[in-house]
Amino acid sequence: MAKPISIEVWNPSGKYRVVSTKSMPGTRWIRLLTDNDCRLEICTETKTILSVDDILALIGDHCHGVIGQLTEDWGEVLFSALKRAGGTAFSNMAVGYNNVDVDAANRNGIAIGNTPGVLTETTAELAASLSVAAARRIVEADQFMRAGLYDGWLPHLFVGNLLKGQTVGVIGAGRIGSAYARMMIEGFKMNLIYFDLYQSTRLEKFVTAYGQFLKANGEPPVTWKRASSMEEVLREADVISLHPVLDKTTYHLINPERLAMMKKEAVLVNASRGPVIDEVALVEHLKANPMFRVGLDVFEDEPYMKPGLAEMKNAVVVPHIASASKWTREGMATLAALNVLGKIKGYPVWGNPNAVEPFLDENATPPPACPSIVNSKQLGLPSSKL
Numbered sequence: 001m002a003k004p005i006s007i008e009v010w011n012p013s014g015k016y017r018v019v020s021t022k023s024m025p026g027t028r029w030i031r032l033l034t035d036n037d038c039r040l041e042i043c044t045e046t047k048t049i050l051s052v053d054d055i056l057a058l059i060g061d062h063c064h065g066v067i068g069q070l071t072e073d074w075g076e077v078l079f080s081a082l083k084r085a086g087g088t089a090f091s092n093m094a095v096g097y098n099n100v101d102v103d104a105a106n107r108n109g110i111a112i113g114n115t116p117g118v119l120t121e122t123t124a125e126l127a128a129s130l131s132v133a134a135a136r137r138i139v140e141a142d143q144f145m146r147a148g149l150y151d152g153w154l155p156h157l158f159v160g161n162l163l164k165g166q167t168v169g170v171i172g173a174g175r176i177g178s179a180y181a182r183m184m185i186e187g188f189k190m191n192l193i194y195f196d197l198y199q200s201t202r203l204e205k206f207v208t209a210y211g212q213f214l215k216a217n218g219e220p221p222v223t224w225k226r227a228s229s230m231e232e233v234l235r236e237a238d239v240i241s242l243h244p245v246l247d248k249t250t251y252h253l254i255n256p257e258r259l260a261m262m263k264k265e266a267v268l269v270n271a272s273r274g275p276v277i278d279e280v281a282l283v284e285h286l287k288a289n290p291m292f293r294v295g296l297d298v299f300e301d302e303p304y305m306k307p308g309l310a311e312m313k314n315a316v317v318v319p320h321i322a323s324a325s326k327w328t329r330e331g332m333a334t335l336a337a338l339n340v341l342g343k344i345k346g347y348p349v350w351g352n353p354n355a356v357e358p359f360l361d362e363n364a365t366p367p368p369a370c371p372s373i374v375n376s377k378q379l380g381l382p383s384s385k386l
C-alpha cells in the first residue's frame, strides 16, 4: 500500500482526475482545468524533489493525466502506472524533457507534452546576463564591495573582458540559442560563429541585415559564420554559450580536450542542461586558468555542485532560474495544463510548437488543441488544422 501524500483538491466533482506534482505560478492553468470538468489535485509535499514512489502514490489507481517537473524521473514505472490508472497524458512544465523516457511513454500510449516558445527570450536573457556578469566580473566585484574592501578607484581593479567587436559562439542555435545570439549581436555588436546540426537561416539573415544597417551608419558591420564543427566555435569564440538539447550526442560535450581548445580568457555560459559540461573537468580548468570564466545556470548533479566549484571566483553560479520570470512561468504552467487537457479531451496537436501565443492570451479562450506533444507522430495523434 502506497504511503499517503498531501494534496490540495480543486473541483472535487470533476470527471477527469488530473494531478500536478507541484504547485505552479498563476491561477489561469487551474481555471482552465477546472472549467473543463477536471478534478485537479496539486501535491503540497514540502520536499523539493519527489521520488518515483511519491509520484506512484499521487497517480493512484484512477488518473487521467499528470503535470510533472524536470526534477522527476519519468520512465517505465510511472508511465505503466499511469496507463493502468486510465491515463493517457503527461506534460513536463519545461521545454527540455531529458527526464522523460519517451520510448517508455510510447509503449504505454502516453502523450508527452512540453512548453516551448514561452521561455525562449526569458532563458536567452539569463544567458546574456551570465555572459556579461562573467565577462565583467560583476559577482566578484559585488562580493568585494560588500566585504568592505573597496578603498578607492584603481586602474587594475576588476578588469574584465570587453564584449564589443568580439566573437560570440553559440552551440545549439535553436529557439533559445538564436534568441541569445541576437541579443549579444545587437546589444554588444559581436560577430557570430555558431554550430548546430541544422542551418539557422533566420539567424544568418538577421546578422546580415544588422551588419548592413551598421555599415550604412558608418560602423563596422557584424559578421556570421556557420562552423563545420563544434571545435571551430571553441577555438574562435571569445564568449561561448551552450543551448543544445541534452541527449547522447551532447552529454559531456565540453570535456577536458575541448576546454583546452578554448581561448585562455574565454567566457563559457551554460543555461541548457548541466551534463552538457563535464563539471569535474571544468573545475580543474577554472583552477588552472584564472582568466577563464564561466556563467552557469545548470549543474551536472543538481542540486549539487561538483567539489571546488563553489570556491572558484571565476565562476558565476545561479540555481536553474533561466526561465524564472512571472509571465513565463505562468505561461509554462498554462501550456503544460493545456497539453494534458487537450489529450484528455481528444483535441488534435497544434501545428507549430514555436508559435504558442494563441494559448497564452489571458483574454481569449485557448484553441482546442494540445500546444506541444513531442511524441505525437509516434502515437499517431492528429494535427490541428487551425
Ligand SMILES: NC(=O)c1ccc[n+]([C@@H]2O[C@H](COP(=O)([O-])OP(=O)(O)OC[C@H]3O[C@@H](n4cnc5c(N)ncnc54)[C@H](O)[C@@H]3O)[C@@H](O)[C@H]2O)c1
Pocket: 095, 096, 097, 116, 117, 119, 120, 123, 171, 172, 173, 174, 175, 176, 177, 195, 196, 197, 198, 243, 244, 245, 246, 249, 250, 271, 272, 273, 297, 298, 320, 321, 322, 323
Ligand atoms: N536553464 C533553463 O532554465 C532552461 C530553460 C529552457 C530550456 N533549457 C534547455 O535548453 C534546451 C534548448 O531549448 P530550445 O527551446 O532552444 O530547443 P530547440 O530544440 O529549439 O534547440 C535545440 C537546438 O540544439 C540543436 N542540437 C541538438 N543536438 C546538437 C548537437 N549534438 N550539437 C549541436 N547542436 C545540437 C538542435 O538542432 C536545435 O537547434 C532545452 O532542451 C532545455 O534543456 C534550459
Ligand SMILES: O=C(O)[C@H](O)CO
Pocket: 070, 093, 094, 095, 096, 097, 119, 322, 323
Ligand atoms: O527546460 C526547461 O524549460 C527549463 O530547464 C526550465 O525552464
